[in-house]
Amino acid sequence: MKPLPKEFDVLAIERKWQRLWEEWGIYRFDWNEYSRPTFSIDTPPPYPSGEFHMGNVLNWTYFDIVARYKRMRGYNVFFPQGWDCHGLGIEVQVEREHKIRKRDVPPDKFRSLCMRLVEKYIAMMKEGIIRLGCSVDWTTEYRTMDPDYWRKTQLSFIILYRKGYIYQGTHPVNWCPRCETAIADAEVEYEEREGKLHYIRFPLADGSGHLTIATTRPEFIPACVAVAVNPTDTRYNRYLGKRVTVPVVNRHVEIIPDDAVDPSFGTGVVMICTYGDKEDVRTVKRHNLPVIMILTENGLISENGGKYKGLTVEEARKAIVEDLKAEGLLEKIEPVRQEIGLCQRCDTPIEILERKQWFMKTRILTDRVVEAAQEVVWYPDYMKYRLIDWARSLDWDWVISRQRVFATPIPIWYCRNCGETILADESWVPVDPKLEKPRIDACPKCGCNDFIPETDVLDTWMDSSITCAVHAGWPDRQDWRRLFPADLHPSGVDIIRTWAYYLMVRHLALFGEKPYKSCLINGMVLGSDGRKMSKSLKNYVATPEVLDKYGADAARQWAAAGGATGSDIPFRWPDVEYGRRFLTKLWNAARFVSSQLTDYTPSSSGFELRLLDRWILSKMERLTQRVTEALEKCQFNIAIEEVRNFTWHVFCDQYIEAVKDRLYKPEVYGEAKRRAAQHTLYTVLYRILQLLAPVTPHITEEIYQHMYAEHVGVKSIHITPWPEADPAKIDEGAEKAGDLLVALIAEIRRDKAEKRKPLNALIKLVRVYAGNAENAKIIEKNMEDVVGTCKISRLEVLPQKGEGRQVPQYPELSFTAQYD
Numbered sequence: 132m133k134p135l136p137k138e139f140d141v142l143a144i145e146r147k148w149q150r151l152w153e154e155w156g157i158y159r160f161d162w163n164e165y166s167r168p169t170f171s172i173d174t175p176p177p178y179p180s181g182e183f184h185m186g187n188v189l190n191w192t193y194f195d196i197v198a199r200y201k202r203m204r205g206y207n208v209f210f211p212q213g214w215d216c217h218g219l220g221i222e223v224q225v226e227r228e229h230k231i232r233k234r235d236v237p238p239d240k241f242r243s244l245c246m247r248l249v250e251k252y253i254a255m256m257k258e259g260i261i262r263l264g265c266s267v268d269w270t271t272e273y274r275t276m277d278p279d280y281w282r283k284t285q286l287s288f289i290i291l292y293r294k295g296y297i298y299q300g301t302h303p304v305n306w307c308p309r310c311e312t313a314i315a316d317a318e319v320e321y322e323e324r325e326g327k328l329h330y331i332r333f334p335l336a337d338g339s340g341h342l343t344i345a346t347t348r349p350e351f352i353p354a355c356v357a358v359a360v361n362p363t364d365t366r367y368n369r370y371l372g373k374r375v376t377v378p379v380v381n382r383h384v385e386i387i388p389d390d391a392v393d394p395s396f397g398t399g400v401v402m403i404c405t406y407g408d409k410e411d412v413r414t415v416k417r418h419n420l421p422v423i424m425i426l427t428e429n430g431l432i433s434e435n436g437g438k439y440k441g442l443t444v445e446e447a448r449k450a451i452v453e454d455l456k457a458e459g460l461l462e463k464i465e466p467v468r469q470e471i472g473l474c475q476r477c478d479t480p481i482e483i484l485e486r487k488q489w490f491m492k493t494r495i496l497t498d499r500v501v502e503a504a505q506e507v508v509w510y511p512d513y514m515k516y517r518l519i520d521w522a523r524s525l526d527w528d529w530v531i532s533r534q535r536v537f538a539t540p541i542p543i544w545y546c547r548n549c550g551e552t553i554l555a556d557e558s559w560v561p562v563d564p565k566l567e568k569p570r571i572d573a574c575p576k577c578g579c580n581d582f583i584p585e586t587d588v589l590d591t592w593m594d595s596s597i598t599c600a601v602h603a604g605w606p607d608r609q610d611w612r613r614l615f616p617a618d619l620h621p622s623g624v625d626i627i628r629t630w631a632y633y634l635m636v637r638h639l640a641l642f643g644e645k646p647y648k649s650c651l652i653n654g655m656v657l658g659s660d661g662r663k664m665s666k667s668l669k670n671y672v673a674t675p676e677v678l679d680k681y682g683a684d685a686a687r688q689w690a691a692a693g694g695a696t697g698s699d700i701p702f703r704w705p706d707v708e709y710g711r712r713f714l715t716k717l718w719n720a721a722r723f724v725s726s727q728l729t730d731y732t733p734s735s736s737g738f739e740l741r742l743l744d745r746w747i748l749s750k751m752e753r754l755t756q757r758v759t760e761a762l763e764k765c766q767f768n769i770a771i772e773e774v775r776n777f778t779w780h781v782f783c784d785q786y787i788e789a790v791k792d793r794l795y796k797p798e799v800y801g802e803a804k805r806r807a808a809q810h811t812l813y814t815v816l817y818r819i820l821q822l823l824a825p826v827t828p829h830i831t832e833e834i835y836q837h838m839y840a841e842h843v844g845v846k847s848i849h850i851t852p853w854p855e856a857d858p859a860k861i862d863e864g865a866e867k868a869g870d871l872l873v874a875l876i877a878e879i880r881r882d883k884a885e886k887r888k889p890l891n892a893l894i895k896l897v898r899v900y901a902g903n904a905e906n907a908k909i910i911e912k913n914m915e916d917v918v919g920t921c922k923i924s925r926l927e928v929l930p931q932k933g934e935g936r937q938v939p940q941y942p943e944l945s946f947t948a949q950y951d
């Protein structure tokens with residue numbers, strides 16, 4: 132065996148293996164192999180943002196560790212990668228970049244601008260995934276904007292429509308006036324802001340006085356459909372059933388009782404408008420009130436706003452407040468903290484609008500979602516409540532239509548004559564109804580042959596919420612249920628309410644089965660200051676900066692070691708630096724081992740194991756047991772810390788130091804004992820490499836190829852079988868005795884260092900007070916290791932307790948050392 136070179140260029144080594152792994156195809160799923168069990172990962176297709184950020188690094192490291200571990204455990208691992216292309220985020224980017232709005236250019240032109248941007252972003256993110264060393268099967272790569280994927284999304288729509296899960300209706304929805312589209316609850320982010328509470332007089336219609344209402348949204352006065360008070364509120368319940376005049380528009384509305392009115396907020400009298408907020412929606416529904424829509428789709432006041440028509444919300448508010456003042460109806464204005472819903476993609480305050488939309492019946496599935504969430508194994512377990520609580524909190528069904536361009540079309544037409552809805556047949560998809568007519572001769576209801584396409588498109592979550600089935604090969608592979616449900620769905624804590632939830636409802640509705648068996652959750656990446664990492668907080672670290680400086684194996688150690696699964700993980704440079712130093716330590720240890728194995732041929736006999744050999748071999752089995760248990764439970768931080776501590780302290784600091792003398796002086800110890808040290812070094816280093824391989828795939832492969840590949844006979848360390856911990860090889864006695872010996876050696880060396888002697892300085896006499904006969908016997912039997920490692924001329928071992936320096940953890944054991 133040739134010794135490893137002294138220098139190792141981390142970045143060059145990582146690049147080399149990333150290229151060779153792909154060339155060798157060792158991470159490909161074998162579709163034709165049925166003897167091994169399968170393990171399928173539902174890789175979330177990322178939304179192309181152009182950046183593979185540190186949160187992605189955390190996420191991908193987690194499930195790549197699982198993929199690599201399972202592969203070594205003998206599974207036929209399916210690790211796909213796709214891209215979730217469509218959606219508002221990309222459209223908003225394109226609009227900003229080209230300074231246009233979606234309507235300014237023809238739809239196909241707008242669409243191609245989006246596609247170009249997506250491709251650019253995908254290239255950047257793909258580079259990040261490759262550089263992190265993820266063992267993705269790139270033959271599976273897909274894009275949800277491809278017509279072939281449209282086909283799958285549209286097919287799923289058709290199936291759900293036929294099963295009765297899809298309906299069209301005019302219901303209030305969250306609406307972004309800037310993006311001019313409906314958005315789902317999950318796309319609304321709430322923020323607390325300073326607002327103004329306006330106290331406004333509403334005159335009683337019979338002229339007997341007035342009631343004062345308090346509102347943050349006076350611009351909605353033209354849409355006021357009632358005034359409500361709590362029926363238990365004795366200040367006001369005598370007014371119930373009377374009418375008030377709505378200022379500005381001079382309409383009369385009724386004073387109604389409503390239990391939801393909080394008597395302590397404002398004046399205890401509220402106006403009900405269509406729609407100022409979600410509470411209005413509930414009240415209108417409860418009392419069956421009329422609806423006056425005063426906003427247009429682009430957020431302006433409609434003709435229902437009378438003289439305020441055409442104004443923006445802000446302008447209308449100002450104008451109405453001025454008019455109220457002029458009429459003497461404005462009592463006062465007070466500041467108030469209020470929660471505002473914002474469009475997740477563009478931060479514009481959302482409004483509530485009524486417009487015909489497509490919905491999926493999700494709320495009828497809530498019980499089944501809760502049941503399935505209980506069946507799924509969650510890492511960590513408590514994360515299941517995020518899904519359950521979210522499912523139970525939903526007020527509305529999922530609005531799946533969007534008024535946008537860059538998305539999968541809804542496969543629907545309408546008869547121009549009778550309005551009949553024509554659903555595409557399964558054999559017609561992929562189809563864009565705006566470009567193609569339905570393949571029927573005439574409307575089945577009225578016989579007319581003129582059709583209007585549905586111009587709304589699908590929410591991008593309709594694409595990405597069928598991945599568990601699509602990854603498995605649905606609808607094209609007969610055997611797709613072989614990989615369904617997915618064994619593992621990885622997700623961030625912030626997207627459980629979207630990704631994990633939508634996957635769940637869609638697959639339950641489509642196939643009557645939960646889509647994944649386990650869910651692995653990663654927390655958020657925090658800045659070094661403990662706050663959420665963000666460009667605006669100046670605590671942001673870009674992934675390429677980390678990878679360029681320390682490489683993927685160091686970054687992956689940060690991700691694995693940072694904390695328990697699901698917890699938020701701060702990014703700290705020292706953690707990555709520590710990872711990098713560990714790689715150097717490992718490399719130097721391997722280089723030392725390889726330099727001692729130049730005349731070594733692996734064999735299971737011809738050597739005579741000494742206590743310290745049996746000691747570390749036993750500890751190695753125990754380590755294997757602990758690492759395996761940790762990886763089985765996705766406790767990556769425990770697994771990596773166990774191997775790093777063992778490598779650094781037990782293997783390098785203790786064992787290697789204690790066998791150097793034996794390796795260097797076969798004439799003193801005899802050849803069989805040197806061979807034993809060689810065998811032990813070779814065996815333990817290989818075990819360390821295998822246990823580390825899922826976390827630091829590059830360096831372990833590099834060392835493996837230099838030292839082990841030829842003898843082991845497996846092309847890559849990543850497809851070598853995971854070591855089975857052998858309980859029969861655990862030798863309690865050897866561990867106990869070895870610990871004593873190692874502690875004694877370490878303390879003698881520490882004594883030498885404290886006396887400022889060089890480590891190779893000869894100690895004239897060491898007298899050990901073993902404390903008992905058993906200790907004395909162990910030390911005497913292994914005297915040459917102590918003498919050789921500590922460079923001692925004469926070693927005396929006495930069984931009794933005595934004077935001198937005490938050995939930590941062994942209160943009965945002490946020694947004196949005498950130098951010249």
Ligand SMILES: [Zn+2]
Binds near residue numbers: 307308310311474476
């Ligand atoms: Zn928006």
Ligand SMILES: [Zn+2]
Binds near residue numbers: 547548550575576577
């Ligand atoms: Zn018709």
